[in-house]
Amino acid sequence: RKEVEQDPGPFNVPEGATVAFNCTYSNSASQSFFWYRQDCRKEPKLLMSVYSSGNEDGRFTAQLNRASQYISLLIRDSKLSDSATYLCVVSHSGYALNFGKGTSLLVTP
Amino acid sequence: ETGVTQSPTHLIKTRGQQVTLRCSSQSGHNTVSWYQQALGQGPQFIFQYYREEENGRGNFPPRFSGLQFPNYSSELNVNALELDDSALYLCASSSPTSGRNTGELFFGEGSRLTVL
Numbered sequence: 001r002k003e004v005e006q007d008p009g010p011f012n013v014p015e016g017a018t019v020a021f022n023c024t025y026s027n028s029a030s031q032s033f034f035w036y037r038q039d040c041r042k043e044p045k046l047l048m049s050v051y052s053s054g055n056e057d058g059r060f061t062a063q064l065n066r067a068s069q070y071i072s073l074l075i076r077d078s079k080l081s082d083s084a085t086y087l088c089v090v091s092h093s094g095y096a097l098n099f100g101k102g103t104s105l106l107v108t109p
Numbered sequence: 110e111t112g113v114t115q116s117p118t119h120l121i122k123t124r125g126q127q128v129t130l131r132c133s134s135q136s137g138h139n140t141v142s143w144y145q146q147a148l149g150q151g152p153q154f155i156f157q158y159y160r161e162e163e164n165g166r167g168n169f170p171p172r173f174s175g176l177q178f179p180n181y182s183s184e185l186n187v188n189a190l191e192l193d194d195s196a197l198y199l200c201a202s203s204s205p206t207s208g209r210n211t212g213e214l215f216f217g218e219g220s221r222l223t224v225l
Binding site: 043044045087093095096097099100101102 | 140142151152154157167214218219
C-alpha cells in the first residue's frame with residue numbers, strides 16, 4: 001500500500017468553480033503535512049502547509065484529520081492559472097517527504 | 110527561480126552504463142535532497158546530504174550513491190543503469206530550519222534521464 005494515496009483525476013472544472021482534493025496517508029506517526037503544486041514539466045513548489053486546526057491562504061483552504069489520516073485541499077473561485085498537478089505530501093522522518101502521485105486539475109474558460 | 114540549478118537537463122544512456130547528475134543548492138542552504146520522479150508518479154525520496162554526510166536514505170539500492178561538497182553542491186551517481194531508472198531526477202535544497210519545520214524544499218528543474 002502506498003504511504004500517500006490521492007485520486008489522480010483529472011479534474012476538469014470551469015473558471016470560478018470550487019474544487020476539492022482529498023488524500024489519505026497510512027503512517028500514523030506522520031508529523032508534517034503539505035500540499036505542493038507542480039506545473040507541467042516543471043519542478044514541485046510548496047503551496048501550503050497543513051495544520052490540524054485547518055488553514056487558509058487566499059482561495060486555498062487545507063484541512064487535516066489525524067484520526068482519519070485524511071488531508072484535503074479546497075480551491076475556491078478557480079482560475080485558469082490554477083491548472084496544475086497538486087501533490088499531497090506527508091513526512092514522519094523529519095528529512096524525507098513522501099509524495100502522493102498527484103491530482104491533475106484543468107481549469108477551463 | 111529557486112536558485113537550485115541542475116545539470117545536465119536531459120540525457121540518454123544505455124542499460125548498464127553509469128551516470129552522474131549535478132546540483133548546486135540555493136545560497137545559504139546546506140542540506141540537499143535527491144528525488145526520483147517517474148512518469149505519472151510523485152517524487153520518491155532517494156537520499157539527503159547534510160554537511161557532506163548522508164543524512165537519510167529512501168528505498169533505493171546501493172547503486173544509487175551521492176556526494177555533497179564543501180560548497181554544498183551535490184552529485185547523484187547511478188551505476189549499472191536499468192530501464193526503470195528512466196525518470197526525472199530532482200534535487201532540492203533547504204536550510205536546517207526551513208526543511209524540517211516548514212517542509213519547504215526548493216527544487217531544481219530536474220535532470221531527465223532516459224535509459225535505452
